[in-house]
Amino acid sequence: MTFSTSPVDVVAPATSANLGPGFDALGLALSLQDQLTVAVTARGLHIEVEGVGAQDVPRDGTHLVVRSMHAAFDRLGVRPPGLHLRCRNAIPHGRGLGSSAAAIVSGIVAARALVSGGITAPSDGDVLALAASMEGHPDNVAACLLGGLTIAWTQEGRARAIRRDTTVRGVLLVPEESVPTELARAMLPPTVPHGAAAATAGRAALLVAAMTAPEPNRELLFAATQEWLHQEQRRSAMPVTWSLLELLRADGLPAVVSGAGPSVLVLLPGRPDSVPVADVRRWTPRGWTCQVLDVDVRGARVL
Secondary structure, eight states, rough: OOOOOEEEEEEEEEEEETTTTTTEEEEEEEEEEEEEEEEEEEEEEEEEEEEEETTTSSSSSHHHHHHHHHHHHHHHHHHOEEEEEEEEESOTSSSSSSSHHHHHHHHHHHHHBBBTTTTTOOOHHHHHHHHHHHHSSHHHHHHHHHHEEEEEEETTTTTEEEEOOOOOEEEEOOOOOOOOOOHHHHTTTTTHHHHHHHHHHHHHHHHHOOOOOOOOOOHHHHHHHHHHHGGGGGGGOOOOHHHHHHHHHHHOOEEOOTTTOOEEEEEOOGGGGOOOOHHHHTTTTTTOEEEEOOOOOSSSEOO
């Protein structure tokens, strides 16, 4: 195999996992994207970073995009002599919006595109499996890779996913402070009551139906986003998030913690006049940002 002589440009969307009851299974790609440009060079590693995390992320082989590229190159059986990587980051880090999934997926997609023949091998299924093995769970990486609404699971040790179209839109509320995903996951109990698991499974099934309906219904989305497994259990790590979630839901808005938090996502029907941004903003805490996002329907891709 040989390497492309031209740089490769890749975009990867932010994602919101869980969506309430779909813990570690459901994911939604959002119209907020990181971009990267990478080229094969004669030697060495040069990394440029703009935007989010520019002052914090490493500029060596421990950079997550580089690590994912090297993992993909190893699967392809070839390593380039050098790389020049430029990242333009827009996805907030440590906010439950899949920034690590975007880095992993974009790196693998870029590596595949840089290798002659790599566009067709590995397949998207192979990309998903590799990305999930690096991320630790498949929900965010599935939505990032495939776009739209995704349902992910693991079968015989391999991550799998299916994609569905949805016309919902999201109102995203993002705080200034981050919460490490590892901390949020560590707060979950090792077991849950059977009744809570059964009730949450029913709402997860209802949520897929509600989000894929020809005309999503706000009241049905509200009922479908209720869960009993993970959000309240993390309240002590993100008290402002929990208070905001309670206020929004008391107002009848289908609000959920985005991923491991602390961001909050409100799911609403896709018609522009159905997104009550003013209703959401009146509950938005000081220092938080509020923006309306469409669903990214294409997922990570080479431009």
